[in-house]
Amino acid sequence: MKTAAILVAAGSSARMKSGGASKTMMEIGGEPVLSRTLRAFENAACISKIVIVARACDFDAIQKASAFVTKPLTITEGGKERQDSVSNGAALCGDAEYIAVHDAARPFITPEEIETVCADAEKYGAATLAVPVKDTIKVAAADGTVCATPERSTLRAIQTPQVFRLSLYKEALCLAKNAGKQYTDDCQLIEAAGGKVYLTPGDYKNIKITTPEDLLVAEAFAAEK
Numbered sequence: 001m002k003t004a005a006i007l008v009a010a011g012s013s014a015r016m017k018s019g020g021a022s023k024t025m026m027e028i029g030g031e032p033v034l035s036r037t038l039r040a041f042e043n044a045a046c047i048s049k050i051v052i053v054a055r056a057c058d059f060d061a062i063q064k065a066s067a068f069v070t071k072p073l074t075i076t077e078g079g080k081e082r083q084d085s086v087s088n089g090a091a092l093c094g095d096a097e098y099i100a101v102h103d104a105a106r107p108f109i110t111p112e113e114i115e116t117v118c119a120d121a122e123k124y125g126a127a128t129l130a131v132p133v134k135d136t137i138k139v140a141a142a143d144g145t146v147c148a149t150p151e152r153s154t155l156r157a158i159q160t161p162q163v164f165r166l167s168l169y170k171e172a173l174c175l176a177k178n179a180g181k182q183y184t185d186d187c188q189l190i191e192a193a194g195g196k197v198y199l200t201p202g203d204y205k206n207i208k209i210t211t212p213e214d215l216l217v218a219e220a221f222a223a224e225k
């Protein structure tokens with residue numbers, strides 16, 4: 001099967017409080033976050049091409065950070081919302097049967113994890129990496145009190161890659177657009193369209209770099225290797 005990776009890196013990094021600098025271009029262990037992410041996709045045999053979706057102001061830096069990539073690589077501009085960025089990337093994947101959508105801000109993804117979730121998507125049509133939630137989660141009511149406590153054993157924290165048959169993703173995107181919906185998680189597109197998404201067991205190290213303290217954890221993971 002032909003699978004194109006879409007690495008989304010066009011966010012505003014607001015929660016990183018980096019003064020507008022993209023968190024995907026920050027260095028961890030002396031290397032840009034994006035380069036680490038790219039290396040995993042370069043080394044995953046199931047990935048035939050890579051599309052990076054980014055802000056135009058980062059294009060030059062991205063070209064330098066991706067110079068080692070030997071697979072066909074395209075860099076394109078993102079949109080206002082994450083769903084728009086993924087959609088821009090998917091528009092350039094016409095020759096692929098599957099797309100593997102990944103947050104560029106998850107640099108500790110491994111080629112093995114990519115292979116596993118892609119194999120599950122081939123079986124089920126849609127699959128995402130996921131890990132059991134470690135904390136007790138409560139649903140908050142508008143008045144600040146607890147509304148409900150879902151059973152922890154049923155909960156999963158969703159990661160990326162999220163891999164979809166391209167035709168399935170396109171149909172689901174069309175339905176979401178017609179309904180005026182914007183999802184920050186692409187599996188929700190498939191769920192809303194009535195499709196099933198397989199939960200492939202992932203690894204707790206596949207963190208998304210979101211807030212400044214995540215950089216400390218990331219430096220510790222980078223130092224391990």
Ligand SMILES: Nc1ccn([C@@H]2O[C@H](COP(=O)(O)OP(=O)(O)OP(=O)(O)O)[C@@H](O)[C@H]2O)c(=O)n1
Pocket residue numbers: 008009010011012013014015016024053078079080081082083085086103104105106208209210
């Ligand atoms: N319009 C957007 C929004 C997000 N992303 C990407 O989606 C991934 C996950 O999103 P998130 O962690 O929320 O990134 P940001 O939107 O940059 O973060 P924040 O919400 O703190 O601004 C990131 O790699 C980010 O660059 C994107 O490509 N286009």
Ligand SMILES: C[C@](O)(CO)[C@H](O)COP(=O)(O)O
Pocket residue numbers: 103157158159160184185186208210
């Ligand atoms: C796609 C995602 O990484 C799944 O966990 C997540 O939804 C990204 O966006 P968020 O805005 O940080 O939830």
